[in-house]
Amino acid sequence: xxxxxxxxxxxxxxxxxxxxxxxxxxxxxxxxxxxxxxxxxxxxxxxxxxxxxxxxxxxxxxxxxxxxxxxxxxxxxxxxxxxxxxxxxxxxxxxxxxxxxxxxxxxxxxxxxxxxxxxxxxxxxxxxxxxxxxxxxxxxxxxxxxxxxxxxxxxxxxxxxxxxxxxxxxxxxxxxxxxxxxxxxxxxxxxxxxxxxxxxxxxxxxxxxxxxxxxxxxxxxxxxxxxxxxxxxxxxxxxxxxxxxxxxxxxxxxxxxxxxxxxxxxxxxxxxxxxxxxxxxxxxxxxxxxxxxxxxxxxxxxxxxxxxxxxxxxxxxxxxxxxxxxxxxxxxxxxxxxxxxxxxxxxxxxxxxxxxxxxxxxxxxxxxxxxxxxxxxxxxxxxxxxxxxxxxxxxxxxxxx
Amino acid sequence: xxxxxxxxxxxxxxxxxxxxxxxxxxxxxxxxxxxxxxxxxxxxxxxxxxxxxxxxxxxxxxxxxxxxxxxxxxxxxxxxxxxxxxxxxxxxxxxxxxxxxxxxxxxxxxxxxxxxxxxxxxxxxxxxxxxxxxxxxxxxxxxxxxxxxxxxxxxxxxxxxxxxxxxxxxxxxxxxxxxxxxxxxxxxxxxxxxxxxxxxxxxxxxxxxxxxxx
Numbered sequence: 001x002x003x004x005x006x007x008x009x010x011x012x013x014x015x016x017x018x019x020x021x022x023x024x025x026x027x028x029x030x031x032x033x034x035x036x037x038x039x040x041x042x043x044x045x046x047x048x049x050x051x052x053x054x055x056x057x058x059x060x061x062x063x064x065x066x067x068x069x070x071x072x073x074x075x076x077x078x079x080x081x082x083x084x085x086x087x088x089x090x091x092x093x094x095x096x097x098x099x100x101x102x103x104x105x106x107x108x109x110x111x112x113x114x115x116x117x118x119x120x121x122x123x124x125x126x127x128x129x130x131x132x133x134x135x136x137x138x139x140x141x142x143x144x145x146x147x148x149x150x151x152x153x154x155x156x157x158x159x160x161x162x163x164x165x166x167x168x169x170x171x172x173x174x175x176x177x178x179x180x181x182x183x184x185x186x187x188x189x190x191x192x193x194x195x196x197x198x199x200x201x202x203x204x205x206x207x208x209x210x211x212x213x214x215x216x217x218x219x220x221x222x223x224x225x226x227x228x229x230x231x232x233x234x235x236x237x238x239x240x241x242x243x244x245x246x247x248x249x250x251x252x253x254x255x256x257x258x259x260x261x262x263x264x265x266x267x268x269x270x271x272x273x274x275x276x277x278x279x280x281x282x283x284x285x286x287x288x289x290x291x292x293x294x295x296x297x298x299x300x301x302x303x304x305x306x307x308x309x310x311x312x313x314x315x316x317x318x319x320x321x322x323x324x325x326x327x328x329x330x331x332x333x334x335x336x337x338x339x340x341x342x343x344x345x346x347x348x349x350x351x352x353x354x355x356x357x358x359x360x361x362x363x364x365x366x367x368x369x370x371x372x373x374x375x376x377x378x379x380x381x382x383x384x385x386x387x388x389x390x391x392x393x394x395x396x397x398x399x400x401x
Numbered sequence: 402x403x404x405x406x407x408x409x410x411x412x413x414x415x416x417x418x419x420x421x422x423x424x425x426x427x428x429x430x431x432x433x434x435x436x437x438x439x440x441x442x443x444x445x446x447x448x449x450x451x452x453x454x455x456x457x458x459x460x461x462x463x464x465x466x467x468x469x470x471x472x473x474x475x476x477x478x479x480x481x482x483x484x485x486x487x488x489x490x491x492x493x494x495x496x497x498x499x500x501x502x503x504x505x506x507x508x509x510x511x512x513x514x515x516x517x518x519x520x521x522x523x524x525x526x527x528x529x530x531x532x533x534x535x536x537x538x539x540x541x542x543x544x545x546x547x548x549x550x551x552x553x554x555x556x557x558x559x560x561x562x563x564x565x566x567x568x569x570x571x572x573x574x575x576x577x578x579x580x581x582x583x584x585x586x587x588x589x590x591x592x593x594x595x596x597x598x599x600x601x602x603x604x605x606x607x608x609x610x611x612x613x614x615x
Binding site for chain 1: 442609
């Protein structure tokens, strides 16, 4: 009887094939649906905007009153203006620019940038092109801006990287610490948190003529070019500026931010095999999970297998066995999955994942009609894992006539 | 070489809204849609349409109404995106919206079947075409299996389709159906039991039994 049980996975796979065959021959409706969906979205947005305009009109009077009151209030002297020091050429290439508040900018040797404004709370940098690595010191009220073509990156104390390519219109913003706000001229705004990587594209930008090179480049801004604040003055040369290695997106930070695709790409860039050979066990587990969640099951398996051979007998190796089981289960390799779950139970019979492993084995034994084994496992499960996720199934199997 | 330039980049023409393709992670995408950015809405559609169409197809089956359901899913999702608490969970949330749309459709179709007694044959034939596998090459077993699915309760059918046809993990099925893992397992057990009974009775399905037809 057991041998003549219909496997639902087989039914599912056969139906999947039929449905895919039907879909391949069916008319493509996605383009017409797209038009209708976007038309509905436009109509809804217009309706919402009318309410926004009305609300804005109602609050305008109040804001004007507040503005007049603020103008009448006496001005209090603030902190000294943030001043730029001199650009310093770095031995490894590129330049650094220190500021009187302790903030630092690093630019690669192809970058073109300029300090175009300064205030008590920060400075405004125009990045014409290239790679800028900024470390802005956070204070009570910090306001730094990086202008890159049509984009403005607004900062309140953080470390971030901006890569601006005017020729293609691509901007990449990677936030290492803190948070920045990237805005575009059309009003769209994007908040970028630590560990996140934002890529935006606009049309290629017109190139400004290359200014003449200066042998000793110093931040210079003429008064008429600044909005209202006094001109920042170049002061002492910061020749002790140290070069930090150029920051590349950190796969760990990206992974913990849930950006698995980007995290996996960063890990590949650093050398996936090298990471597998060098990372400690816990980080290797994280790398495997990242690869799996990014859709690279083969890489995840490679990381887990390496972990098991490098750290044999460790708790992480047992967890790797369980994870390999889950991967095998997801790909339909049920027998292989069961073998990995049994491996986990052999290595960590009282481990944190023991109930889950027992439950998954129970599912498989029940599904394949191994009635004696399933009943025995269900009884064990109910003793060892009362209230566990598989309790209902275990009771069903244990109490079956 | 770095050169200090005493003025910002020249003010070039703003990017064309038509040409601008929205690029950003899920958080940026959600914020863009909530801000009324049409490029973000278009990007959300382009990014997830294949996934949602496939989920609807797995649950509903071949149907002329698939396009309408896809539209309902996206319009509903774009209209209620403000309720999404974690933008990183956008894909799972969209799948839940698609499953909700499919559930509503299946229930409504079930109710319409009861009314067939009062409908003419022409109308009925169009409806029937939507509930059978139309492929000429579909095996008898596949047609029989689909018929069993059609006869299952809506919840059992959706659990079976998501688990065994789409291949989601049990936890993912529970999340998509917005119910507990135990509930999903109960529904799957009922669905599988129905298949077992029919497999013993129906000659067409016997070819899928281990060892093939006796």
